Amino acid sequence: MSWSAWKANWQNFRRGSAHVLTMNQRNLHFIYPNNARKHFPIADNKLLTKQILGASGVPVPETYQSYSSFFELRSLEQDLAPCHEFVIKPAQGSGGGGIVVISEKTEDGWRSVSGHHYTAADLRRHIADIIFGVYSFGLSDHAIIEARVDQHTELNELSPFGLTDVRIIVCHHQPVLSMLRVPTKASDGKANLHQGALGIGIDIETGCGIHAIHHGEALTHHPDTHIDLLGRNLPFWDEILRISCQAAQAVPLKYLGIDLAIANDGPLILEINVRPGIEIQNANMLGMRPLLKQIAAPDQQLETVRNSL
Amino acid sequence: MPNRRFFFLTLFALLIAAPLGLISYKLLVLDYRMADLIPATSYHVDINMTVDGHGDDISMHTYLPKSDPRQHITEETQTSGDFRLDINSDPLNRIATWKAEAVEGPQSVHYSFVVQAQHVQYRIPTGLQIPKSYPPQLAPYLRAEEGVQVNDPLIDEAIDKIIPQRDIPISELLTRMHRYLQDELRNKNFSGYTDAITAYKLGEASCNGKGRLFVAMARKMNLPARSVSGLIMKSGNKRVSHQWVEIYVNGYWVPFDTINDHFAELPANFLTLYYGDEVLFRHSRNINFQYSFQITKKLVPKSSLREHIGDSMLNIANLYQTFESVGISQNLLKIILMIPFGALVTVIFRNVIGIETFGTFLPALIASAARDTGLLWGAIGFVMVIVLTALIRRGMDWLQLLHSPKMAILLTSVVMIILGATVLSVQFGLGQLAHLSLFPIAILAITAERFAIFEAEQGLYKAARVTVATLVVIAAAYTVMESQFLQSMVLAFPELLFVLIALNMWLGKWIGMRISEFVRFRKLIWSEAAK
Numbered sequence: 001m002s003w004s005a006w007k008a009n010w011q012n013f014r015r016g017s018a019h020v021l022t023m024n025q026r027n028l029h030f031i032y033p034n035n036a037r038k039h040f041p042i043a044d045n046k047l048l049t050k051q052i053l054g055a056s057g058v059p060v061p062e063t064y065q066s067y068s069s070f071f072e073l074r075s076l077e078q079d080l081a082p083c084h085e086f087v088i089k090p091a092q093g094s095g096g097g098g099i100v101v102i103s104e105k106t107e108d109g110w111r112s113v114s115g116h117h118y119t120a121a122d123l124r125r126h127i128a129d130i131i132f133g134v135y136s137f138g139l140s141d142h143a144i145i146e147a148r149v150d151q152h153t154e155l156n157e158l159s160p161f162g163l164t165d166v167r168i169i170v171c172h173h174q175p176v177l178s179m180l181r182v183p184t185k186a187s188d189g190k191a192n193l194h195q196g197a198l199g200i201g202i203d204i205e206t207g208c209g210i211h212a213i214h215h216g217e218a219l220t221h222h223p224d225t226h227i228d229l230l231g232r233n234l235p236f237w238d239e240i241l242r243i244s245c246q247a248a249q250a251v252p253l254k255y256l257g258i259d260l261a262i263a264n265d266g267p268l269i270l271e272i273n274v275r276p277g278i279e280i281q282n283a284n285m286l287g288m289r290p291l292l293k294q295i296a297a298p299d300q301q302l303e304t305v306r307n308s309l
Numbered sequence: 310m311p312n313r314r315f316f317f318l319t320l321f322a323l324l325i326a327a328p329l330g331l332i333s334y335k336l337l338v339l340d341y342r343m344a345d346l347i348p349a350t351s352y353h354v355d356i357n358m359t360v361d362g363h364g365d366d367i368s369m370h371t372y373l374p375k376s377d378p379r380q381h382i383t384e385e386t387q388t389s390g391d392f393r394l395d396i397n398s399d400p401l402n403r404i405a406t407w408k409a410e411a412v413e414g415p416q417s418v419h420y421s422f423v424v425q426a427q428h429v430q431y432r433i434p435t436g437l438q439i440p441k442s443y444p445p446q447l448a449p450y451l452r453a454e455e456g457v458q459v460n461d462p463l464i465d466e467a468i469d470k471i472i473p474q475r476d477i478p479i480s481e482l483l484t485r486m487h488r489y490l491q492d493e494l495r496n497k498n499f500s501g502y503t504d505a506i507t508a509y510k511l512g513e514a515s516c517n518g519k520g521r522l523f524v525a526m527a528r529k530m531n532l533p534a535r536s537v538s539g540l541i542m543k544s545g546n547k548r549v550s551h552q553w554v555e556i557y558v559n560g561y562w563v564p565f566d567t568i569n570d571h572f573a574e575l576p577a578n579f580l581t582l583y584y585g586d587e588v589l590f591r592h593s594r595n596i597n598f599q600y601s602f603q604i605t606k607k608l609v610p611k612s613s614l615r616e617h618i619g620d621s622m623l624n625i626a627n628l629y630q631t632f633e634s635v636g637i638s639q640n641l642l643k644i645i646l647m648i649p650f651g652a653l654v655t656v657i658f659r660n661v662i663g664i665e666t667f668g669t670f671l672p673a674l675i676a677s678a679a680r681d682t683g684l685l686w687g688a689i690g691f692v693m694v695i696v697l698t699a700l701i702r703r704g705m706d707w708l709q710l711l712h713s714p715k716m717a718i719l720l721t722s723v724v725m726i727i728l729g730a731t732v733l734s735v736q737f738g739l740g741q742l743a744h745l746s747l748f749p750i751a752i753l754a755i756t757a758e759r760f761a762i763f764e765a766e767q768g769l770y771k772a773a774r775v776t777v778a779t780l781v782v783i784a785a786a787y788t789v790m791e792s793q794f795l796q797s798m799v800l801a802f803p804e805l806l807f808v809l810i811a812l813n814m815w816l817g818k819w820i821g822m823r824i825s826e827f828v829r830f831r832k833l834i835w836s837e838a839a840k
Contacts, residue, residue, distance in 0.1 A: 016835055022821065097766065132712050
């Protein structure tokens, strides 16, 4: 390659890089100025998140119980007796650690979606672990018992291995990028890209899948079921955008990753994240920086999706 | 916010300008010499002696080196176990005596020190004649003694052969003697005792035979002479000591080595242990006495730096004295002063290169602890502690314990692994591993926990990858923190730490793409570039 071709390539590369939000810039220009440290608990503590969002009318999974101390567990068996399907999660867990999804009641206990059997004593011990902070970096924690979200039937074909969730980056109350995270066999039912879930970039205006990645590599078909991943419209897309913005306005945090599940009767917000990852750019094959620039410079603001709703 | 920007820039400028000003002041006004900041070669020498006791009292003696204008001895440390160490000095030598009563079983004694020595060379004035008489204190260096048969006719015979016309200047005389011993008398690799006459008769000798013959001939010619024993310092383990001679010429003791052909000179890697024709080790009988010298070459700040800094005012030397008065040595201070450099290295690896490691500053802390073990053993120790502790955590997962007690058990395990490694390494003579005790124990316990979580949640591959990345950063931090130049600089100019703060401020505002992100987003970058 000639020198001038190298130079042109390099300039192209620099121009392309300028469109990509980096980790350093995310932290310095978006998280620190928009999310005050003192408000982090609103996102980091899922119990608090649900209380605040629920109070402002944002749909969230119903909380059955929460436990914050060991002696409250004495009533655990009575509390759980009427429940057949529920989720146990640590209020301040991260990366999906400590989450148990119960799908049915058995004679002497419960069965999880992964087929594991739990007696009441097993659950008590697991909840005690959560309370003592096993899944929350050594801090004491609350255990939440909440309704299990039943995935929208339209999504069952796309995501047969577990609950798929939608991640939307919201900056200054405006949706920026979104993706659908689809569990695979390899990810063991977890919608976590690091663990092998698929990331499908979703067009923010239409709710249609436009690009997909698996372990950082682009693909068009599901590695397990081989169905086409792209070109599908997510159900309730307008509603998803509406409640995401509603949730963003309910909290004093201005740069958020909002995670939602889609049930048959509409979307629900599962959690909000004050440090949303930047891999979503790869899932969409779209750099975030120009989009964020538009939002951060209000006088040049173009007509945004939210205004058009 | 313009105010914040103004404050940032002002502070940044101040943090750069103030130290630079101070450094210029020290260099220009206080006359710090940059040449002193260039590190010098030094050797760490560890004398290791082992004995087997059978219930009897044991005593052992050896000579310890003294600082003199040619060699500088520092950082002397010792471990004597059951033995009591006494050090007695006479005007020439320092004699160490270890004593213990009713010794049973194998015992070992270590004495180590750091030597920084200079190459010396003497020029002997050409016309100088042998004096007729000397001050009385030199009399012992002219007498015959055991092994040095000054008055034996064979010595006369030897001198007649080398110097038929005896009234020649000292320089000519010494040149001939030196050439004879170096060229005519074959070098023999023999560790036993050879007296002057035997060496002459055999026509070959090792260092002690040649030395005695040299001393005998010099004394016969009325030149005061003495033998010197010491070590030729070279990295590695050795048992062989060396002997050379010094001749008193014109008020100086001038060294000669007729094995390695050093005429009136001594290289910088010669360590003088003692003067006089004595044996290096004396000890009780039947104790299976063994010894060895473990020698490691390293670079250290010049000793003249430490002394020179002490002379001037506005000076850290005074500060250092304050620290020393509370038991913080300059050596420890140096380690502490280097930790911010290690931290800067880890910041660069995280924010500029984009390498994920266990713990933010763990690599810098391990690197500073590895100073005593060496990088290789530090890395081996680190991996060993992490993997063993993670295995123990696995076991406890199975036992199903609550978090805090589990962490306390992990901490205890780290302590036990480190102590066990120390005991085993002493047993098997892996001296370096014994220094693992300086590892930051609590941080290692947390790291082992994180390793185990990584391993459980993201697989062994990911955990191993982060471990390797951590080792890479440890190695980088170690290399920077062991840089003798930086060590000398920060000891002389501790105000450089302000510059480090400024650099970190700059990195703290740097929003560029990490190198790892170029890889991660390479396809996206090209796709964006094509738009």
